Amino acid sequence: MPLTDTHIRSLKPEAKPRKYFDGGGLFLYVPPTGSKLWRLAYRFEGKSKLLSFGDYPAVSLKDARGRRDEAKGLLAKGIDPSAQKKAAKQEQVTAERDSFENIALDWHRTRLAGFSEKHQGTALYRLNTYILPIIGKKHIASLEAPEILALVKSIEGKGNHETARRVLQIIGQVFRFAIAMGKIKHNIAADLHGALRPRKVVHRAAVLGKEKVAHLLMAIDEYAGYYPLVCALKLAPMLFVRPTELRCATWQEFDLDAAEWRIPAERMKMRRTHIVPLSRQALTILKELKKFSGEGQYLFPSTRTETRPISDATMLNALRRMGYQKHEMSVHGFRSIASTLLNELCYNRDWIERQLAHGDSNGVRAAYNYAEYLPERKRMMQEWSDFLDSLRDKSWGK
Missing domain, CATH: 1.10.150.130 (Tyrosine recombinase, N-terminal domain)
Incomplete structure (x- = not known):
């Protein structure tokens, strides 16, 4: 006789397990613990098998009958419901693992x-x-x-x-x-690729043209303010590294005897070690700066605490106080100045790009070739500092 919800709710556990059949192989298994567990008995390829559907009332009588009918449908197609269940469970595990x-x-x-x-x-x-x-x-x-x-x-x-x-x-x-x-x-x-709108190119303001650059260099020389900031402003056009690479520079990265600044990979945009050759002019500034901040970590410590470098806004505000507006000059603009004028001076483009630490299409090669063209770059960086001095001299002579 088929089961009913009223009958199932009234069932009490006994000393021995009991089975209460509903029909079509479906039965409720009640062990002495009091659980009420749905089971389906069936045969597949001549072997007796058992399939679990869960416990009552989490799985209702109606749901258990529905699962029985689904299993019977699989059997009619020659499919083992237990194997199907295991495959579905494995598929779920795989889906979660490979989500x-x-x-x-x-x-x-x-x-x-x-x-x-x-x-x-x-x-x-x-x-x-x-x-x-x-x-x-x-x-x-x-x-x-x-x-x-x-x-x-x-x-x-x-x-x-x-x-x-x-x-x-x-x-x-x-x-x-x-x-x-x-x-x-x-x-x-x-x-x-190409499905999104083209990236808007951000043009960072920079004074270009030798005369305008000369006026900028003079304005920096005349700027009176916090000494590490003044040094940062003087080094920016000589070294033309990215603003964050400059302002966060630490003394342990510098070898003044070897005239080299090695910026570690974790501080570089492209995550590759970068070597900046130091000209005589840059060394002069650094040696004087070392007397001021050499005992600390940063070359350009904040005015508020030595545990942090000057902020992004510090150098930018200095340019504004010199009279350069947003559309005229940015801190990043020192890189544009160097790139433009060095190319005009006919230096090898590969030397310039390597010194600017731009990305290399061959990432593996670039990761190991941070010293590429180093002798040529050392000469170029010294000649670049000399060129900047000549611009100042010509401007002062007018």
Whole structure:
């Protein structure tokens, strides 16, 4: 006689396990512990088998009958319900293990380990904010290009064009990592190249032209202020490193006897060691500066504390006080000045690009060739400082 909910609720455990049959092989197994467990007895390829459906009332009588009917349907097709259940469970385990989220977090731990905490934090923030809530739980092999495009387009549609580009870049890096791990065979994010709006080129203001550069150098020479800041302003046109690389410089990076400044990879944009040859003029400034801040960590310590360098705004505000407006000159503009004038002076473009620490298309080669063209670059950097002096002299002579 088929079971009813009223009958099932009234069942009490006995000293020995009892089975209460519903029909079609479905029965309720009640052990002395009092649990009420659904089971299905069936035969497959001549062997008796048992399939579990869960416990009552979590699995209702109606649900148990539905699962029985599904199992019977599989048997009619020659499929073992137990094997099907195990395969489905294994598929779920695999899907969770190879979810985009798990692989993305593994990528973050593995590939970004050598990057700065700030860079790691930014990447993790973008993952947690824009990517994982949308596609994190999906098996990475099941993702398709339209899903990724919809994700980044929704970010772009809110006006966050650069964020959309960065998010797509992260997704592409995760896919490349998954390919290396043997999880997938194709990077679908690469198929979306060109799907977002072109990146808006940011033109950093810089005075160009020898006469204007000469006036800038004179303005720096005449600037009266915090001594480390004055030194930073004088070194900026000579060394033309990125603003953060300059202001965060530490004394341990300098070998004044060898006339070299070696910026470690973790402080460089391209994460590659960079050598800056020091001209006689730069050494003179550094030796005097060492008397002021040489006992501390930073060349250019903050006016508030020696444990931090001067801020991004400090050098920029100095340029503004000299009379240079936002559209005229930026701290990054010293790099543009050097790049423009050194090319006009017909120096080898490879020397210039290496000294500017621009990216190399061959990342492996660039990672080991930070000393490439070093003798030529040493000569160029000395001649560049001499050239800047000549601009001042000509300007003063007028």
